[in-house]
Amino acid sequence: MRTLSYAPLLSLVALCTFEPQVHAYQLYNEDDGGTVLNADLSAAFGWFGSEKNYIGDPEREPGRMRWQEGFAKYGLNGTTNKINAGSVYGGLSWISTGSFGDGDAGGLTVGDERRTAVEDAYLGWKSGDLIPALGKDGVDFSFGRQLVTVDGFLITDDGFAPGKAFNPIEGVRDGRFNRGGAFYLGPRLAFGNTAVLKLGGLEGLHGSLIWLKSDNPGQSKTEVAAATLDYTTPVGSIGSTYVHGLDVDERYAFGDRLERKGMNVYSIRGQGNAGIENADFAFEVARQEKRSGSQRAMFFEAGYTFADTQWQPTVSYRYSRYSEGYDFLFQGGFRKRYQGEVAANYAGSVTSNMAINDVLLSVKPTDKLTLNAMAFNYHQLSRTHEQDFAAREVDLFLDWMVTDNVTLSPLVGFYKPEKWLGDGGLQSGSASTNTYFQFIVWMTF
Template sequence: MRTSRRPSLLPLLALCALAPPTQAYELYNEDDGATVLNAELGAGFGWYSASRNYRGNPEQYPGRMHWQEGYAKYGLTGSTDKLGAGSVYGGLSMLSSGTWGDGDIGAITAGTERTSALEDAFLGWRSGDAIPWLGQDGVDFSFGRQLVTVDGFLITDDGFNTGKAFSPIPGVSDGRFDRGGAFYLGQRLAFGNTAVLKLGGTEGLHGSLIWLKSDNPGQSKTEMAVATVDYSTPIGSLGSTYVRGLDVDERYVFGDRGERKGMNIYSIRGQGNAGIENADFAFEVARQEKRSGSQRGMFFDAGYTFVDTPWQPTVSYRYSRYSEGWDFFFQGGYRGRYQGEVAVNYGGSVTANMEINDVLLQLKPTERLTLNAMAFDFKQMSRRDELDFSAREIDLFLDWQVTDHVTLSPLVGFYKPDKWQGNGGVQSGSAATNVYLQFIVWLSF
C-alpha cells in the first residue's frame, strides 16, 4: 500500500437501504414484559469481485481480485422494572468474523483474518415515570462496551474493521492493526468503554453527555468527550454537538491522528420534513480546531417520496464537502446513506479535500423489495496532494427480504477515476472503469 494514500474509514453495510435485519428469540418473559431475557443471533456472508484494485503493487496484484467476508454475532439482551424505580437493561454478546480469498481491493484485509471477540457488555437504567418533569424515560444512563451513535455525521460507531494488510505506519507491518477482517460487512461496531447520560427523552428540549474510549487500533484508540443539545418537534429537529478529543494511543497513531488529542469539534445540524408531507431534509455544518489549524466539513440533502405513485419512488440529492485537512473521525453514513462503494471503501479517500454530489433513486415494488440506483461525482478541490482521487461512480443494488430471517443484497458498481497508478492515481492497470460486484446474505434468528 502506498503510504501517501489516505485510508478510508467507512466499513459499509449496504449502500443505502437496510441494515442487517435484527430479531430476538424470547427466552423468558415475566408479567407481560416486566422482566424479559432474549437471545439474539445475526450473521452475514458476502462474495466480492472487482476488475481493478488499489493496492499499489501491480506485480503482486495486477488487476482482478476475488474475496469473501463473513460474521456471526450471538448474545443476550434483557430488561427488568422490578428492581426499583425505572428499569434496568443490558446486553452481552460475542462476534466472530473473517475474510477469505485474495483480500479486499483496498489493501485493508489479506484474506487470512479470523477473530472471535467480545462485542457488547453493557448495563443501563431508564427512569420511566420516576422523574415526571423530564418526561417518560427522561433519564437514561448506560455504561460498558456498547454501540453509541451521536445524531449527525461525526460519530456513527467504532466500526473500522481492519485486517492484516492494513499498515498505515511506514515500515510497520506487524499486524498490530488487525481487527479480524470483514471490513465491508463491518459489524464490530461497539466502543470499548463508554458512559452515556441522556436527559429529556426524545421530544422537545433534550441532550446528552457522553464519554467514549475506542479500542480500535484503526482509530488510534481515540478517547473523547461529547455533549449534545437538541430541540425536536413533529416537523423536525435542530441540534448542536461538541466533541473534545482527550487522548490517543501513540502506538497506533498515523497521519494526523496525533492531533485528535486536544482537538475540538463543533457542529450545528438539523433534519425533518419542514412541514412538507413526504419530504425529507437534513444538514450538518462542522468545524474542527486542531494544532494544524481549523477545518470544515458539511453536508446537505433533500428528498421526496411519491407515495401515491406505483412503487413509491424516492428521489434525493446530497451535497457534501470536506476541507483539505479534515479528520473523518468516527463518521459513517448520513442516516444510512453512504458515499459510494468503490470510492469510499477502496478507491481512495473521499473524506478530505473533496467535494461530492450524489443523486439517489429508490423504488419499492413490494414491502420486501427495494431497488436503488445512485450516481456520484467526486471532485478533489486542491491539487497540492501527491495523488488525485477525483472520480465518478454509479451503483445499482437491491435489498430483498426473502423471509423474516433472510435478506439478499446484490450490487454492481461502476467506478471511473480520473487518474491511475501511472499518472497520479491509485487504480491498477489504467483509469478504465472498474466493475465491482458483490452479493451479501444477511441472516437473523
Template sequence: MRSTIYIPLLSAAALCTLVSQAQGFELYKDGETYLKTELKAGYGLFHTKRNYIGQQGGFRWQEGFVKYGLSGATDRIGSGSLYGAFSLLGSATWGDGDPGGFTTGRERRTAVEDAYVGWKSGDLFHALGMDGIDISVGRQVVKAGSGFLINDDGVNPGRGLEAGRYDRGGAYYFGQRVSFARTAVLRLGGSEGLHGSTMWLKSDNRLQANTELAAGTLDYTGSAGTVGLTYVHVLDVDKQYAISPSRLERKGMKVYSIRAEGSAGIDDADFAVEYAYQKKRSRTDNAWYAEAAYTFSEMAWKPSLSFRHTRYSKEFDSLFQGGFRGRYQGEVASNYAFSYNFNTRVNDVALTVRPSETLTATLMFFDFRTLADRSVLNLDAKELALYVDWAITENLTISPIIGVYKPRKYQANGGNQSGSASSNPYFKLMFTATF
C-alpha cells in the first residue's frame, strides 16, 4: 500500500500521482472522440533492518508492476458521451518479501485491472449542469467522498498469508491493483453546487472477504470548499475468507460520516475534518481526523506545513480506506507494523519544499499511541520519513525514501517488532515510467 500524501501539500508518492496522470499515446483523435493507449510501469528496491513476523534480521526485496491497455471516449451519442477503458496489470515481488509478511518474494500475476464503460449526459439535463448525470458499470476504481471510508480496493497481498490463500499478485507496497471487481455508479449534479452519488461495489479481494456494499454521498461545493455526508451499508461478506472476527462483523454494518474540506476562503490554506460513526451487530465504533495546512507561496521553494490529528476507536473497521485525502499514516506503521487504523491516536506533521518544478522533498514525523488494551498489544511508536521525488524527464521519476520507525515495545514485552524495540531504519528507491 503505497503511502501517498495530499498533493497540494506534498507529493511523497509521486509514483501513484504520475501514474494516474499518464497521458498515453493517441491512436485516434477527432474533437472529443479519442482512443489512446496507456502504459505505466514501476520498479522498486526496499530494505528494512527489522520485521514484524517474528523472524531474525532485516528484509531486502524488490517489487515491480506494469499496466497497459486502452481508454477512449466519444461524444457522438446524442447529447451525451460514452467513455470506457480496458487494461491488464502485471505485478511481482522478488527477494525476501516484505517485513509485514504479506509477500514471500515468489509472487507473479497478470490479470485484468480495468474493464468499464460509462455515459455522461452532456447538456441534456440543464438543471443538473454539464454532465449532470454520469453512469458507469464494470471493473473500475471508485472513491466515495474524501476516501476516508472508500478510496479503492488497493490492498495487494501475496503468498505470505496462510500459504497464499489471499494472494493477489504481490507488489504490496506499490499497491497498483486497486479496481473493484464489479461496480454500478450513478453521479448526479457534476462537481459544483449540490451534487451526490450512489454506488454498488463488489470486491474480489479475499483479504477484504470479498465485501459487497452500497454507498451514497451528498455534497455541496462552493468557493470556500466542500461539505458532505457519506453513508455506507455492507451487504455481504464471504465468510470463508474472513481473516479476522472484524470481517464477519461487516455484514449488515452501517457507517455514517460528515466531512468538510477546503480553504475556508483563506488563500494558501487548506483544512479538512471528518467524523465517521460505525454501527455493527455487537457494538458501535467511530473515527475522526482534523487537518490544517498552509503554503508560504511567496517564499523561496514554496514551503508547505501541515498538521493532522487522527483517532480510531478500539474496533473501528477502516473498510476500503486508502488514506484520507490520499494521505497514509506512516511508511512502516501503515504498511507493516499496523500501528495506525484502529484503537489508535495519531499525530503527524509534514514539511514540504519545492526547490524546482521537477524536485520535491517532504519531511514527516508521526506519533502513534495505542488507546485501549495496552497490556495485550502496545503499538506506541514514532516514525520519521524523508521523501524525495525527482522527475528526471517527462516520463521518468525517481523517488527515494529514507526513514526510521521506533516502537516503544517489541514482541517479548507486548509489541510486535521482532528482536527488540530498537529503531528500524528503512530505505526505499522507486523508479516510475509513464507513457
C-alpha cells in the first residue's frame, strides 16, 4: 500500500492568510482596543500542471495532468477585556474549497470536488495581569474548532485534504475520505475539537497541555493528548514535546493507523540564533513507541542571512531522517518548510524510510519580491520494499506582493526519480525528469 505524506507549500504570505488576527477588516473598536470585532476574508486560486503523474495506473500514459484549485475563507473574530479579569477572544469562520480539471498528479482528487463547511469556531480566555507570577497573559485557555500547532515537526495542523479518488482501504471511489478538494492549497487547517491550556507566556519557562480530536477521515479521525515544556531566551529556546494517542476511528483506519491508539511520542527540540546575529538554527529528535516497536525521526537545520549584502541573500541547509515505520501524525514540515513540491505532495512518501538533504537559497530584490531556489536529495533507507521513492528535485519559485492584499507565487519544479512505474517506482512513462509548474494568487482582505 502506498504511504502518503503531505507538506504543501505555505509561503510566509500563505501563513499570514491562515492567521485570523493578521489580516482583517475592523468592524468595531471600543475604547481603543477594549472590544474589537474583525471581519476576515482570505482566498487563493492556483493553476497546476505536471508532465507525468504518480497515480500508479499504467493506462494513464504518458501521464500529463492539468488541474486547478481554489478556496475562500470568511468569518469573524474578536476580543474584549470588558470582563472582571483578563480578556475573552473567539472566532467563527467558514471555508469553501474546490478542485477542477484532471485532478492532482498524485491521484487524490478527480477534479470535481466541492465543499463549504465551518472552519473555525472557538472561544478563549487570557489572564491579563491577574496572575503576575506567570506574566502578562500567563494563562491562555481556548477550546473548540481551531488551528493548533504544537511544535511543527510532530503536529502542525489538520490540513491533509484528499478528494474522491482517495480510498486506501478498499480502493473504491465512494467519497468516504473526501474533504472537498484543494489538496495542494490545503486550507482546512483547524482540528475538529480542541482544548488548549498555555501557561507562562512566551518567555522563560512555559508550557502547554493540549487535547486534539481530528474530524478528518484522511487522518483516521485521530484523537491525541499532548504536552510541551519550553525555556525561551533572547538567543533561542529549548523544549520537549510528549504526544499520546487516545483513539482512532476504525472505519477510516488504514496502514498502521490502528497503532496510533496507545502510541507515545517523545521529542527534544530547539531553535534560535545561538547568539549569532542573522543566523538561524533548529533541530528536533523524536521517538515513537507503538505496538510494532520503536521508530525515530529527526531534523537539523542551519541558515544565515547576509543582511548587509545587496538583496539580503539567505542560505539554509536541512537534514531530515525518518525510520521505516515512522508515523508522520499531523506533520506539515517544521516551520512550514516543505520537503519538495513533487516529492512531498504527489510522488510517494518522504516521511518514512527516508533521509533528505535540502538546500535553500533566497534573495529579496525588493521588500515585496522574494526569489527562492531549493534542491533536494531523497535517499530511501531500505530498498527491500516494492516501491522505491529515491529521487532528486529542484524547485524555483517567487513570492511577489503586488499589493498589500494580493501576492503572486509562480513555481517550476524538476523531479528526477531513480525508478518509474515499470521498475518499482511510481512515476508514469519513465524515470526521466518530470517538469511541474504552478501559479497561485493569494488574496487577503
